[in-house]
Amino acid sequence: MRLKAEIWVHAFLRRSFVQGLYGAVLRKGAAEAGAIYVVINRLDGTVMVLGPPPGSAIDETGERLWSEVIPPVTSAPDVAPFIARLAKFDPDIWVVEVEDRTGTAGLTIGAQD
Incomplete structure (x- = not known):
């Protein structure tokens, strides 16, 4: 069973x-x-x-997987147009921002083989 968003x-x-x-919620979704x-x-x-x-968003241990959806950009305002396009396509999305110098915020990036 997956957790609610x-x-x-x-x-x-x-x-x-x-x-x-x-961290902060930038956009609340469904x-x-x-x-x-x-x-x-x-x-x-x-x-x-x-x-x-793409494909399964959960690995075999139940951990949520992530992928980089756009290449690293130079500033937070550069992300706004991308988020606006996503929200126009899918109004139910959540957007969360975290400040983390390591760049992962503890998330599992990429598929586990």
Whole structure:
């Protein structure tokens, strides 16, 4: 059973805060099953956007998988047009931003083989 999107987002933010990271919900989506996108601000001028990968979004252990949906961009405002296009296509999306110098915010990026 998968967690509702809203519960996952709040748990992710709580875990981020415990790790000393700052994060915020930029856009609320459907509480039940909206797609989740995570903007990781590396605090060095680059930003990475992670979203659901093509195919299965959950690995065999139940961990949510992520893929980089756009190449790293130079600033957070550069992400806004991309997010606007996503929201126009799917109004149920969630967008969360986390500031993390390591660039992963504790997420599993890429498919596990």
